[in-house]
Amino acid sequence: MSEDKIKILVIDDSDFLREAIKKFLEDYECDVIVSVDGVSGIQAIVESKPGLIFLDLLLPTINGIDLLRVIKMFDESKNIPVIVITGSNDSYLIDQCNELGVQKILTKPLTRKVIFNAVEEVIGDQILSRVKFKKYVGEKERKKEQEKEFLRPVTTSQIKRDLLRFFVKTIDQKKSDIFSALEAKNEVMLRNIMHELRGTGSTIGYPRLTLLGEHLEKRLKIRMASYEWREVEIFTMEVLSMLDLIQEENMQ
DSSP: OOTTOOEEEEEOSOHHHHHHHHHHHHTTTOEEEEESSHHHHHHHHHHHOOSEEEEESSOSSSOHHHHHHHHHHSTTTTTSOEEEEESOOOHHHHHHHHHTTOSEEEESSOOHHHHHHHHHHHHOTTHHHHHHHHHHHHHHHHOGGGHHHHHOOOOHHHHHHHHHHHHHHHHHHHHHHHHHHHHHTOHHHHHHHHHHHHHHTTTTTOHHHHHHHHHHHHHOOTTOOHHHHHHHHHHHHHHHHHHHHHHHHTOO
């Protein structure tokens, strides 16, 4: 790994968000490792010794706050800067993050600019800007006659198309998981799915999906009454209809 690179660990149970952050950071030559839950996150910290951690608060096995406590408990990891990702504005959670020494808290949905600025602010030394400039100079030297074409930045619409294409590939699995959660009346599983969709919808151009995911995430709780579960089922059917629509509109 060159001196310009930084090793970054992304701990998030959302396939979509995890891969989106990974792809963006790898464009800046970062060495990106990913983990899907708290347990594998701890293992990755111990084995990889990252220079920066992106951490979602809502995780299976070990939640983000407890994982932060573990990180700060050991000398090997306590000084690793952490950027928290959350879909919540809960002041109690934010206070806990600050007490545990979190360097930055980002609220979903995220943008490339927000991620870029957060890394630059937390790591310092213009770590991404220097890589960007180095790549710029390299392109200019290799192919001056095509400078503008090669150095043109990726547009927001291009990014959105790439992320949407990735999301569409996961829809069948998402629908299968939703049906399984409904059949088993598994509130935790369904809430985790809706949390992911909440963070995805607006980013790929479907804000209605974000609103539905947010509504259901707030409604779902352990040992719900029958009438509450019925309301959840009705809104979940609307989510499934939205997923069908997204598939139909983006069939290739």
